[in-house]
Amino acid sequence: AQRVTQPEKLLSVFKGAPVELKCNYSYSGSPELFWYVQYSRQRLQLLLRHISRESIKGFTADLNKGETSFHLKKPFAQEEDSAMYYCALVTSNTGKLIFGQGTTLQVKP
Amino acid sequence: GAVVSQHPSRVICKSGTSVKIECRSLDFQATTMFWYRQFPKQSLMLMATSNEGSKATYEQGVEKDKFLINHASLTLSTLTVTSAHPEDSSFYICSAQGGQGADNEQFFGPGTRLTVL
Numbered sequence: 001a002q003r004v005t006q007p008e009k010l011l012s013v014f015k016g017a018p019v020e021l022k023c024n025y026s027y028s029g030s031p032e033l034f035w036y037v038q039y040s041r042q043r044l045q046l047l048l049r050h051i052s053r054e055s056i057k058g059f060t061a062d063l064n065k066g067e068t069s070f071h072l073k074k075p076f077a078q079e080e081d082s083a084m085y086y087c088a089l090v091t092s093n094t095g096k097l098i099f100g101q102g103t104t105l106q107v108k109p
Numbered sequence: 110g111a112v113v114s115q116h117p118s119r120v121i122c123k124s125g126t127s128v129k130i131e132c133r134s135l136d137f138q139a140t141t142m143f144w145y146r147q148f149p150k151q152s153l154m155l156m157a158t159s160n161e162g163s164k165a166t167y168e169q170g171v172e173k174d175k176f177l178i179n180h181a182s183l184t185l186s187t188l189t190v191t192s193a194h195p196e197d198s199s200f201y202i203c204s205a206q207g208g209q210g211a212d213n214e215q216f217f218g219p220g221t222r223l224t225v226l
């Protein structure tokens with residue numbers, strides 16, 4: 001079965017601390033994974049996707065097929081990073097996104 | 110580019126009435142549109158996938174007669190919640206695929222808050 005798991009509902013860190021939001025997936029095919037972010041009162045927007053291997057707003061995520069993980073990392077958290085983060089998997093044959101439960105990141109001053 | 114709008118942003122209706130929500134891709138042609146439902150502090154649950162000119166594909170457990178989807182053009186899809194009841198109260202979000210986005214990238218609308226009294 002296709003599934004995305006984000007084990008933490010809430011992650012609270014202080015400004016400047018490193019951040020890692022965990023994401024594990026279950027998918028029999030070749031996965032295409034995304035991180036989406038939803039800031040307060042704003043729409044969901046794409047943060048990054050594994051195939052582009054880019055760093056957006058200081059965030060990076062590496063696909064680890066052995067551990068079936070796609071954790072999101074940032075070395076130094078900023079207050080403006082506070083938001084809801086969703087890991088998502090797209091099924092190759094349908095283009096449908098399967099979302100994880102989401103993790104609220106709270107960066108305290 | 111790649112902006113998706115939804116209308117209305119919020120709607121309150123009486124039980125038993127029908128409500129229509131519009132989803133528009135403003136600056137690109139959307140080959141596929143998706144409708145999601147989001148409960149408070151929960152994830153997005155895909156309700157249906159809609160391709161222009163063809164019938165929507167509903168996810169398991171979603172009543173197609175309850176949630177009517179029409180995708181009449183490459184820039185407009187509508188979701189009609191028929192005979193709404195309080196348990197239909199939720200946040201409905203659409204997304205659109207196409208335009209300048211890479212394959213499989215979805216652009217999300219701002220959502221519609223439906224409250225059924």
